[in-house]
Amino acid sequence: MTITIFLKIMGLAFLEPVIDQNLYFMGAKLTSAGFATALVNILPAVTFVLALLLRMEKVRLRSLHSQAKIAGTVLTVAGAVLMVLYHG
Structure with missing residues (x-):
């Protein structure tokens, strides 16, 4: 180097x-505060999806460890979408 x-x-x-x-x-x-917060909260899910696409992460659907990763990603995305769409 x-x-x-x-x-x-x-x-x-x-x-x-x-x-x-x-x-x-x-x-x-x-942008709105809810949208900005949702972007920060969705970062772990984006990282997991990128790791899957780049084949740095392996997912075996029968493995409890992989099921927890997928469930966490789905919950993260659902929470971020809920934060953006909720106008209360």
């Missing part, structure tokens, strides 16, 4: 959390 590649990696490591949070707050300013 060259020094320029190392410096680029370090620059991204320091700037990414700042950029991420600033973009999140800019988006939250333009």
